[in-house]
Amino acid sequence: MPREALGEFEHQVLLAILQLGGRAYSAPIVTELEARSGRAVAPAAVYIALRRLEQRGLVRSVKAEPGRLEGGRGRRTFSVTAEAVGKLRESRRAFEALWSGLDPLFAGGAASRRRKRP
């Protein structure tokens, strides 16, 4: 493979940002991941994933000047790059190809584990 594939958690982080509208601070990303996966997520893990994604050019971050944004503190906003969107599309296609025809086997299974959003 020419480029490194997306790790599962990195995959989830990218999707979480997209769910949040394509731009987000880290805190909402954590909350979003927790809500959708139904399990506790360590903020540090999210940070590490974001850092790695940024090094690979899959997210970009901008540090706000203190005072300009709500809370007045210098938070970093992460946004998904076009390259990342392409990668996600690619991996979704690959997964769907692998999943096709297996639905009868998993009927009713995957969805039931999800917890409700508060």
Next chain:
Amino acid sequence: MTRPAAPPRLARWLLTVTLPAHLAEDVAANLDDLHANRVFQRGSTRAGLWYWRQALWFPLRLAMAGRPAAPDPCQRRTSLMRSILLDLSHAVRLHRSRPGFTLVAVLSLAVAIGFTTAIFSVVDGVLLRPTPLADFDRLMMVWETDRNTGTTREPASVPDFIDYRATARSFASLGALIAGEANLVPPGRDPVRLAVLSVTHELLPMVGVTPIGGRAFTEEDARLGRPVVLISESLWTRMFNRAPGAIGLNLLLNEVPYQVVGVVPDATDFGVLQVLSAAAYARAFADRTRRVRVDAWLPLQPDPEGLPRSTHPAFMIGKLANDVSVLQAQEEMTRLAAGLEETYPDDNTARGIHVEALSEIVFGKVRPAFLALVGAVALVLLVACVNVANLLLAQSEARRGEVAIRAALGADRLRLARQFFAETLSLTLVAAALGVGLAYGVLAWLVASAPAEVPRLTTAAIDVRVLSVTVAIAVGAGLVFGLVPTLQAGRAALRIGLAAGVARTAARARRRSRAALVVAELALAVMLVAGAGLLVRSFWLLQQINPGFEPSGVVKAEYQLPSSRYPVDFSVWPDFKEQHAFTRTLVERARRLPGVRSAAVAGNHPLDPGFTNSFLVVGREAEASTWPEISVRRVTSGYFETVGLRLVRGRVIDDRDTTDGAPVAVINEAAAERFFGDGEPLGHEIRFWGTSRRIVGIVANERFQGLTTPAPIAVYTPLAQTPGTNGAGVLLVKADGDLEPLGAALPRLIREIDPMLAAFGVEPLGDTKAQATADRRFTMTLVGLFAAMALALAGLGVHGVLSYGVAQRRREIGIRMALGAQPDRVRWQVVGEGLALSGAGLAIGVAGTLALSGWLRSLLYGVTPIDPLTLSAVGGLLVVVAAVASYVPARAATRVDPVVALRVEA
């Protein structure tokens, strides 16, 4: 909605200081949000806990995840983790850039840590760790005394013991043991020799011996005369492969079956060897030079015939009753002894009791040596620490420039301190790791090579507490000496450019403190070398002692004839036909072995104290009541020739002196002088064991109570006329050339004559003699080693401080050389400084030696602790070391090129 609860402030602060600056603000803000969320969902307590977890975990996770993202170019702070790693890698690079310094520092510390830990561990195991018994201090040795001989440590007779046990109120319990040996013939194997203790049923529980299987002895075992035996764990392993079924089986001891009733753990040792060795006589296997383990215990059975009141084999050990002091016990026992003296005047005249703490017997002899070793090794540790401190001080001095630049560039003192902390720590940690490895090695060596006299050595193990204390001392010293001057340097750094003069004054002060450290090192080294010198001189003097016999070329082999096949019938004594036949055959056949010049059998080998007996000279009966007992040595013809004992007058014992021949005796010079003075002893008759024996010869004195004890009065009798009642004998063979083959030939010879006999104690007599000084050799070797280490370290210290001084004064020396100073004068000036240092060290060290001399006194022989010869030799040695150590920097000084020196900034 109320304002969400704020996160824990301490946790938040921790987060901000431990995270890299470029992350801290963002992470904190986001965690605050998440925390607020959690307070809403789960309550503030759980949210607070969650926040704490994040505060602790976040930086660690981040650090573990690898390099942080490209930091902002202007950042000043880096994460703690990262900076520690940086510090460490910087330290490692630094250490690698100066391998000499690193090697010396690490090795000296490692050696000091290793040896200190090992020695302290041994001392802890032997002397300090509580014995298996909670009330070891209440255990007393109850000796019999003899006012005639002046001996205070004699075993008691069994009837005496039984009387004392019945009447003494001072002891909660009073037990006795008799040491012996027995042949064991394992099926299908060669016979082996076992150390055996006969004990009363009180004894084992009292000294803390509890069987791990089966049962202990009961009072009935002795009363009913049951043939039962307790065996040691190792015998159980050797013979029965630890099968539980061994209990109930029979064991053939001296060809008599005994039923195994229990197994005793190996780890129990209340110091039986020390107890036996402390006695004036009747030591049994304690005279064997190797460490012996008791392998079998039998019930001690009273035997009025074989063990009458006149025979003293029983060691009494008692446990003081509650609220009874040693003094009170002594008083009561003295009263009881006086009663026995009155009742049994034939056997108990002049007999008293001496009560003494068992711990004194067990540890008394090794305590001074061990304390000296602890002192010595502590001095080495001190010297090593001082040395490392000195090296670090030199380093900090050399790096003043670096520190100044870094401080000027904005490194704060904490940052600098951390850097130096990392350097010292990495150095000492490596040294500690090496030291721990070394400690294990040294401990194994100590346990293997320590003399048999050291009790409870098997319980010695590396003690983690000791190890951590040692490492802590080493690290602490490094830190104090390495860090403090560095910080001072950092503070002074900014002023350097402005006031070079101030800095130079400071440098001079620092040099003075380094010189003081070196003087301290030298003084400590002097104390160690002086101690070692005294021990070496004592040992050398001991080697010069003429023991009276000549051990070279002689090999000995011991055996014991079992009474089952070599009957001991007192009605026919001394005509023990079987025993005499065995002895005759053994001597004859030994003389025919290749290379053998002479051979003999004796009751005791040289340096075996044997036993003493009361006696009188016919015609002078009245005097005898105040005479001490005399050592009785039973020998065959050829004994004096074999062991090289010189005949003074008359004749030695020879083949004429058979069982039927006229009873004769040979006395030693000490006895001749003591009892006959200027008179002629030859022709007089000496009487003991109911027979008058004509004195036919006088021989030179032979030492047999250890090398340092002058030869006691002794009488030699023909073995054929005075056979032993316990069947013990020793074959002595003098041969030309290699003694190695004899080591195998003698046991073979003994077994050829009687296949069921075990030969033991087979070794050259030279080894037996060497073993007599093994404990001194052990102490001397260790202290000598420590002294050498201290001296080497002190030499390095002198070298270091002078080299540094020369480097500092390069400019000055250069100017002087340019102005025409003679290289010799410059050189001498440097060497002179070294000698001045050593002079100061010597003075302090000698004073210290004198102050501590009392410590060594009990370990010395033939020299006083203030031995002028030794002290001056030490002084000379120190001066030589100092001169050599200062010559190297002195030569470097005269190689200074004036042109270069003048260009370099001072």
